[in-house]
Amino acid sequence: MSRLPERAHREQWRYHPLRAVAAAASVFGAVVAWTLVMGPAVAAPGGGGCVPVRTRAHHSEGASSWNRAYPRPRGDLDAVMVFLSFPDSPPKLTTRAVEADHFPATSRFFARASYGRFRLHAHAAHRWLRMPGTSYSYGIRRDWADADRARYLRDAVAVADKAVDFAKYQVVYLVADPDAPGVDSDATKVVNLARPIRADGVSLRRLVTVFEHHPPDRNVLAHETGHAFDLPDLYYRPPAGSTADWDTHVGDWDLMGSQFGLAPDPFAWHKWRLGWLGKGQVRCVRHTGAAHWYELSPSDAGAAAPRGTARLLVVPTGGDSALAIEVRGGAGNDARACRRGVLLYEVRADVGSGDGPIDVLDGHPGTGACANTSVYPPLADAPLGVGESFSYDGQDGSTVRVTVAGRAADGSWTVKVTDDQA
Known part of the structure; x- marks a missing residue:
């Protein structure tokens, strides 16, 4: 490697x-x-208990407000x-x-x-x-x-x-x-x-x-x-003498993890926090125990997206955490991406910069990809493809299952989300 x-x-x-x-x-x-003193809160889109609340963690990933110091x-x-x-x-x-x-x-x-x-x-x-x-x-x-x-x-x-x-x-x-x-x-x-x-x-x-x-x-x-702009470091710096890898948290995904990554486009979560995703492009998946179906457009594609599609799904999993779901399509800043598909990651608002506030969930544990070019091959093939599923256990005891049901000619992906509240 x-x-x-x-x-x-x-x-x-x-x-x-x-x-x-x-x-x-x-x-x-x-x-x-x-x-730094936080100024008056500016409500992030969505809110209403769907997203982790901003905490005093350095560069907190909480999306409930905007720190006006930035x-x-x-x-x-x-x-x-x-x-x-x-x-x-x-x-x-x-x-x-x-x-x-x-x-x-x-x-x-x-x-x-x-x-x-x-x-x-x-x-x-x-x-x-x-x-x-x-x-x-x-x-x-x-x-x-x-x-x-x-x-x-x-x-x-x-x-x-x-x-x-x-x-x-x-x-x-x-x-x-x-x-x-x-x-x-x-x-x-x-x-x-x-x-x-x-x-x-x-x-x-x-x-x-x-x-x-x-x-x-x-x-x-x-x-x-x-x-x-208040974005945190997403990589991990091992202690002196450790052989641990720097990129275990997010790998190639998002330049705040590695500026050398094959897919450096910011996570849709960051685009939401920064105000780049408009109304209707972020959907909250609340716990009902039922299945929810969504059409997702790639977050790394241009401004145009098929009507009625979203770019980010947010599943609240606790006061300080959420499961984020987006599609990475290998366009724009991600033109060199190793794999395309539905990317899942856990967001923690109570974890500070450099300590792992975001963890990409590996849709293909035990395998890797692009060994000669990826900053962390084990996560280079993390996105799910059509027909694949992933189960995630949230901080609140809930279990969320994400299934990729299909991909349309217009570039949108169909995702099924089923959650069971413990």
Whole structure:
């Protein structure tokens, strides 16, 4: 089995709470994302007890409300790219070459994923802005020291403020010269600030720090931007010395698990949370003990879908959990998907980022697929095909059986859901 290098799986550490550092506390406070104050709730579609309630878990998958500390990616949203150089390393690349590493690819990813409902506009300040310290002086590395990171952010914002009006943008990318000798590409991350930075009359609550090589990892900025919209890491980071795999939770499905996955399109659950699925595209399957029949259109297909079909089925299985059912059809962002079919996964609102808030259910346990290209072959063939069934035992003691009854010429799939409440 071929495996990707470890740096392909580096996101969980980015959100671990960091120790407060006295030297930086007066400027930034502790970098502890879960201390962000949640604003007034914005009701998610559906609600009514069908979905897990948002909890205090970091990047909670609860869909009962929207955390207003994060911008919601609907309609047009403006982002700015600021390019940072260092006195010990004159840049070899132009800022336009570095911008092209990430855009328009990142904007196109979100346009496809959102069915055109979200348009990310990247604006680049096209000149290298020199940081006051050398690239080595900031100690940039995977597990970055708090004081060094705080100093880097302080200097970067101060330098950028001379060239950028932060009040115009909802997302800020601080892009370091990829050829600077002290830059570690594993330090690419989103930094959430419990105590926001004030600049141009606005509070900067989070910053995307980019240290990618040229060319960068595929989909890396789409993954990081997902964090800026309150999406969690879906992979598992094994403890030191462990031989466990990083991708056991979701495999190739959803780039918040692995940006290298063969099917990186966001889960329909995330599309729902982000506001990309409209009325009628999400159906709640309530416990009645009877069989329910549904027509599902692939969640990774374009905006057009056969009339009367849904893109996501939600079966509540407890106050903090649900079973999600969708179809992945191998279109759009999933053009390289290993298998197509009906994908099932468990959602836990009480489990935080990096600890497994979503688990894909393996429709074909004991087998795998695409061993040479999948990030986790055992889950590459997880979707159910026509005539196949899967039984799931929920957190509330219920048993849900999902059967794929058919597939129509228009691309829709017929799914039968039977539940028995214990």
